Amino acid sequence: MNDSRLNVGLACTAAVVGAAVLNYAEVVSLIKDESGERVIGARIRDTLSGRIKYVYSLSGIYINSIKIYDSRTDCVLTEVLLDDLCATGVTRCNEFETFAKVVVNAAGPFCDSVRKMANSDVTPMICPSSGVHIVLPDYYSPEGMGLIVPKTKDGRVIFMLPWLGRTVAGTTDSNTAITMLPEPHEDEIQFILDAISDYLNVQVRRSDVLSAWSGIRPLAMDPSAKSTESISRDHVVFEDYPGLITITGGKWTTYRSMAEDAVNAAVRSGNLKPDNGCVTDNLHIIGGYGWDPASFTNEGLGKRLAHGYPFLEAEVAYCARHEYCESAVDFVARRCRLAFLDTDAAGRALPRIIEILASEHKWDKARQKIELQKGKEFLETFKSSKNAQFSDGKHNGKPL
Incomplete structure (x- = not known):
């Protein structure tokens, strides 16, 4: 599975069916009602440039503006004007408030x-766990063939599977601090x-490793539970x-x-009345x-x-125009998976992407x-094998 493409597809699908999708938007505080007893909105900061992109546009779908309303009074909070060519909205400040009957926190x-x-x-809900994966050349996993070891010598699970033309192997499961990188x-x-x-x-x-990375699993614990046995x-x-x-979790x-x-x-929290199930x-x-290949520019x-990788120059332009791609890192890591497949190849591609x-x-x-x-x-x-030597206060790698 290419999870970066699925993630972008979800955001774009949400926008097409009516959601206002923001990229590089940070929640800096929650807004409560006058009694302080209920959350009714959030204050959001644009961390990119003071401009906030609101709408994904398919060919033939154009929107001139979006009005953001106060859900309590139906008064217009602000109106965002959109460029018909790329359907992006621009605000004049880098923070704004938005209100809702219910706020959903899905921040991993x-x-x-x-x-x-x-x-x-x-009470904290998250017990963060580190999961490390490595990517190897394709000859380690013939097409349609993989390997899973349900119990290694120390009781852990290891797998090796074909992935996007290469081989992914993992994984570890250890306590970790929560960090962006x-x-x-x-x-x-x-x-x-x-x-x-x-x-x-x-x-x-070790020299076969094309890329190695760590992700944080948000293992969840029910805050109402009396013991950590509820971690799931x-x-x-x-x-x-x-x-x-x-x-x-999940x-x-x-x-x-x-x-x-x-x-x-x-729906239950806000006593909402949706028109459908x-x-x-x-x-x-x-x-x-x-x-369709015609989706990309010519x-x-x-x-x-x-x-050795299928990613085209035209995909960079397409992602910038239609998929909220705002940085080189966005493309190599979050629109395609080149950074995860081959770190050194991603580094060589950076100048052209930029x-x-x-x-x-x-x-x-x-x-x-x-x-x-x-x-x-x-x-x-x-x-990767070329930047394996590092010192993090715990390990001192040696050149291979």
């Missing part, structure tokens, strides 16, 4: 920080290499402050069920039918961004320089 491992905006004494430790990478080598007739080398990989929906529904394979449970909880069973995600952008985005977003030379620096810093958190 960061959901406790949102809950504390409503009640600073709230988690990094894999060298001993975790070596554990995976050693574990899969036990079941192959070749020694998997299933999702938890909880309303510990009126008007604020929190959903956390996994990609159950995301529709998670969403349905969260919406049902919101749940529509997820028949709702197709944008991109679910595949892509403007001299037909070259591949990296040798050049195309600069043309789309009218970046000056200073902004392009910043993008290149941020891109390099981001890729340093992926421990």
Whole structure:
């Protein structure tokens, strides 16, 4: 599964059916009613540039403006004017308030920080766990064939599967701090290499690692439980402050069920009266039918961004115009999976990606320089074979 494409497809689908989708928008505080007893909205900060993008536009669908209303009074809070060519809205300030009958907190491992905006004494729900994966060349997993070890020597689970033309292997499961850019430790990478080598007739080398990364699993605990035995990989929906529904835990394979449970909880909390029941069973995600090559531009952008990978220059322009792509990191990590598939190839592609985005977003030379620096810093958190030597206060890697 390409989870980055699915995630973008979900955002675009939500926008098409009526949602106002914001990118690089940070909730800085929650708004309560006059009695302080119920959450009725949030204050949001645009962390990008003071401009806030609201609408995804398909060809032939144009919207001139969006009016944002106070749900309590039906008064217009602000009106956002849109450019007919790309359907993007621009506000004149980088913070604004928005109101709702129910606020849903789906911030993953960061959901406790949102809950504390409503009640600073709230009991944490998240037990963060680090999961490390590595990517190897495709010859480690012939097409249609994978390997799973349900119990390694120390009782852990290891798998090795075909993934987007390469081989992904993992994973670890250990306590971790919550951070925006988690990094894999060298001993975790070596554990995976050693574990899969036990079941192959070749020694998997550290130099074969094209990319290695760490993600944070938001393992959930019911705040009303009396012991940590309630920690689960299933999702938890909880309303510990009126008007604020929190959903956390779970996994990609159950995301529709998670969403349905969260919406049902919101309906109950806000005493909402929807016109219909749940529509997820028949709702197709944008991109679910595949892509026509004509979806991408034909403007001299037909070259591949990296040798051996299918990603085209035209995809960068397409993502900038239609999929909220606002940075080079957005593209290499969150619109395609090049950073995760091959960190070094992503680094070589950065200059061309930035050049195309600069043309789309009218970046000056200073902004392009910043993008290149941020891109390099981001890729340093992926421990491919070429940047395996590092010191994090715990490990001191040696050149291979």
